[in-house]
Amino acid sequence: MTTPLLRLTGINKSFGPIDVLHDISLEVNRGEVLCLLGDNGAGKSTLIKILSGVHKPTSGRMEMDGKSVEFGSPRDASDHGIATVHQFGGTFPLMSIGRSFFVGAEPTRRWGPLTIYDRKRANEIAVTEMRQLGITRIDDGDRLVGGLSGGERQALAIARAVHFGASVLILDEPTAALGVKEAAHVLRIVLQARRKGIAVIFITHNVVHALTVGDHFAVLIRGSKAADFRKGEKSREAITDLMAGGEQMAELEAEIESFSATNDAPRDGAHA
Amino acid sequence: MTSQAHDQPAVVATAPSAPHSSMPSLGSLVRRPEVGSLIGMVAVLVFFSIFGGANFMSAGGAASWLNVASELGIIALPVGLLMIAGHLDLSVGSMVPASSMTIAILSGHYDLPIIVGILAALGLGLAVGFINGVLVIRTKVPSFVVTLATLFALAGLTLGLSIILSGSTSVALKSGPIAKLVFGDYLGGKFQVTLFWWIAIVLIVGFILNFSRFGNWILAMGGDAVSARNAGIPTDRVTIALFMSSSLCAAFVGMSQAILYNSAQVAAGQSFIFNSIIAVVIGGVLLTGGYGSVVGIVLGTLTFAIVNQGIFYTGFDANWASLIIGVLLLAAVLMNNTFRTMALTYSPRTKTRAR
Numbered sequence: 344m345t346t347p348l349l350r351l352t353g354i355n356k357s358f359g360p361i362d363v364l365h366d367i368s369l370e371v372n373r374g375e376v377l378c379l380l381g382d383n384g385a386g387k388s389t390l391i392k393i394l395s396g397v398h399k400p401t402s403g404r405m406e407m408d409g410k411s412v413e414f415g416s417p418r419d420a421s422d423h424g425i426a427t428v429h430q431f432g433g434t435f436p437l438m439s440i441g442r443s444f445f446v447g448a449e450p451t452r453r454w455g456p457l458t459i460y461d462r463k464r465a466n467e468i469a470v471t472e473m474r475q476l477g478i479t480r481i482d483d484g485d486r487l488v489g490g491l492s493g494g495e496r497q498a499l500a501i502a503r504a505v506h507f508g509a510s511v512l513i514l515d516e517p518t519a520a521l522g523v524k525e526a527a528h529v530l531r532i533v534l535q536a537r538r539k540g541i542a543v544i545f546i547t548h549n550v551v552h553a554l555t556v557g558d559h560f561a562v563l564i565r566g567s568k569a570a571d572f573r574k575g576e577k578s579r580e581a582i583t584d585l586m587a588g589g590e591q592m593a594e595l596e597a598e599i600e601s602f603s604a605t606n607d608a609p610r611d612g613a614h615a
Numbered sequence: 616m617t618s619q620a621h622d623q624p625a626v627v628a629t630a631p632s633a634p635h636s637s638m639p640s641l642g643s644l645v646r647r648p649e650v651g652s653l654i655g656m657v658a659v660l661v662f663f664s665i666f667g668g669a670n671f672m673s674a675g676g677a678a679s680w681l682n683v684a685s686e687l688g689i690i691a692l693p694v695g696l697l698m699i700a701g702h703l704d705l706s707v708g709s710m711v712p713a714s715s716m717t718i719a720i721l722s723g724h725y726d727l728p729i730i731v732g733i734l735a736a737l738g739l740g741l742a743v744g745f746i747n748g749v750l751v752i753r754t755k756v757p758s759f760v761v762t763l764a765t766l767f768a769l770a771g772l773t774l775g776l777s778i779i780l781s782g783s784t785s786v787a788l789k790s791g792p793i794a795k796l797v798f799g800d801y802l803g804g805k806f807q808v809t810l811f812w813w814i815a816i817v818l819i820v821g822f823i824l825n826f827s828r829f830g831n832w833i834l835a836m837g838g839d840a841v842s843a844r845n846a847g848i849p850t851d852r853v854t855i856a857l858f859m860s861s862s863l864c865a866a867f868v869g870m871s872q873a874i875l876y877n878s879a880q881v882a883a884g885q886s887f888i889f890n891s892i893i894a895v896v897i898g899g900v901l902l903t904g905g906y907g908s909v910v911g912i913v914l915g916t917l918t919f920a921i922v923n924q925g926i927f928y929t930g931f932d933a934n935w936a937s938l939i940i941g942v943l944l945l946a947a948v949l950m951n952n953t954f955r956t957m958a959l960t961y962s963p964r965t966k967t968r969a970r
């Protein structure tokens with residue numbers, strides 16, 4: 344077996360007294376989509392913030408290509424080829440598409456003795472890269488990002504990550520706020536990235552989306568890894584149950600039913 | 616894409632193939648955040664040339680508002696950059712007199728060479744800005760509160776030290792001909808040399824915001840500070856640099872005022888707090904950050920100065936100026952909001968359809 348592109352071993356993370364991640368080990372391979380699943384507050388975003396250099400793990404080991412790495416800042420992580428589209432934000436509504444695309448990595452050119460921001464090139468590249476992801480409606484890099492649709496904004500953020508030669512692309516709930524068509528678009532982009540040999544880490548609450556693109560699944564429940572399996576190894580129902588935090592969805596639904604039927608009766612703890 | 620839509624109305628076919636043509640399109644015009652500010656400035660200019668009579672339009676009249684604009688503008692520009700980055704600096708109101716008193720006490724009261732006073736005044740500006748910046752990023756307290764605190768602290772310090780060192784709240788300063796010529800003189804007996812400094816700072820700040828990477832960082836930080844940091848922008852350093860530049864520019868104005876008037880007062884300068892914010896906001900900068908332009912700030916500054924000085928050329932009581940500025944501020948903000956929304960929703964397609 345080849346060495347995985349990214350390997351986490353025994354990652355723990357606590358914020359002061361709050362333990363958020365507990366002993367997480369994971370492997371991410373080139374050209375594969377890893378779906379990170381789990382309930383609200385399970386620790387998914389926290390885990391990918393560790394991967395993208397936003398947080399430092401309290402303990403544990405991170406390796407890229409078999410070599411131990413430590414990220415002191417988001418810059419560090421992106422220098423190692425890890426590009427992240429975070430759950431909230433990532434684009435700047437009142438900036439132009441070109442400027443937003445290149446935030447923190449602006450192209451420059453010489454102008455006499457000065458080095459200036461190359462607006463024309465930034466706009467051209469941004470528009471071209473978005474075209475390649477199938478967003479053909481945008482042809483002017485001076486347009487403001489705030490005028491784009493949610494899907495187009497996601498595409499912009501992903502195009503940016505792809506452009507900067509990411510070897511690991513992390514997407515935190517990229518389809519959460521999107522319409523059916525736009526979500527499909529993002530899924531297609533994920534598959535395109537995979538075909539290019541990029542390792543993708545994809546977070547979602549949507550079983551269908553997960554099953555469509557995932558090669559490999561990891562489920563977090565209350566900060567611990569509860570399951571780790573490959574495509575086809577588990578049924579859709581089993582995955583749904585895991586995503587709901589390990590409770591049996593069927594049981595949950597029954598509980599809801601009985602609760603609404605006799606809402607004045609005392610509840611008994613009928614947990615698995 | 617263009618060939619298949621032959622018999623369709625020109626919806627798809629006229630999608631602009633050359634968005635960077637030399638002619639400014641309707642879209643690029645509407646996208647400029649300073650359109651509202653330009654309309655505002657032209658309106659007040661027309662108003663006061665009608666009611667202000669010939670005097671307002673004379674060289675002396677122009678000088679009176681240009682001089683006010685130059686001093687305000689030197690402070691408003693870096694304050695505008697700060698606001699685009701999502702911060703406020705109220706402490707400029709104390710920085711101006713603190714700097715005036717510094718140079719007057721050192722080079723006036725103690726008779727040290729003028730250059731010592733100049734460097735000390737500017738150095739004090741850099742130091743206060745550094746403290747503001749560090750406090751804002753370390754404490755995470757909103758810059759409104761931090762600089763409100765330094766505004767009062769610095770005012771108290773200036774008053775206290777002035778009394779201890781010079782025994783007075785007003786100190787005379789005799790500066791040599793060179794310092795006078797460079798920082799505090801009237802050209803043609805009317806125009807302050809600070810006008811040239813203002814132009815220089817307009818060029819520098821314009822370059823920073825539009826043509827440097829740093830400018831992009833400022834816009835990004837104001838848009839979304841967390842995302843900006845995640846994108847690898849050294850947000851702490853940018854914040855400190857911006858606070859240092861606003862304090863430095865306020866110190867510059869205080870220093871040049873002391874040289875111009877040959878004296879310094881402890882109480883001067885508080886008007887710059889609100890005036891700089893008004894100029895910047897009239898200029899189309901978003902108070903919450905992420906949006907704004909240098910041309911807009913310049914227009915906002917000119918608008919403020921025209922109203923402030925123009926009123927003296929009319930038959931009206933000068934107290935009406937504040938009313939005009941209040942109304943203008945509100946109108947400008949509403950207009951700027953409208954233009955910003957238009958800029959956001961503008962797309963070449965919709966424009967084509969509308970024609």
Ligand SMILES: Nc1ncnc2c1ncn2[C@@H]1O[C@H](COP(=O)(O)OP(=O)(O)OP(=O)(O)O)[C@@H](O)[C@H]1O
Pocket residue numbers: 358361363381382383384385386387388389390430
């Ligand atoms: N900076 C922080 N300080 C303290 N607690 C935090 C911090 N960040 C996250 N947490 C806690 O860690 C837990 C996991 O949060 P996280 O954002 O990783 O969840 P998530 O799996 O991404 O959830 P969702 O699906 O809702 O996005 C939550 O209980 C949250 O309150």
Ligand SMILES: [Mg+2]
Pocket residue numbers: 387388389430515
């Ligand atoms: Mg999350």
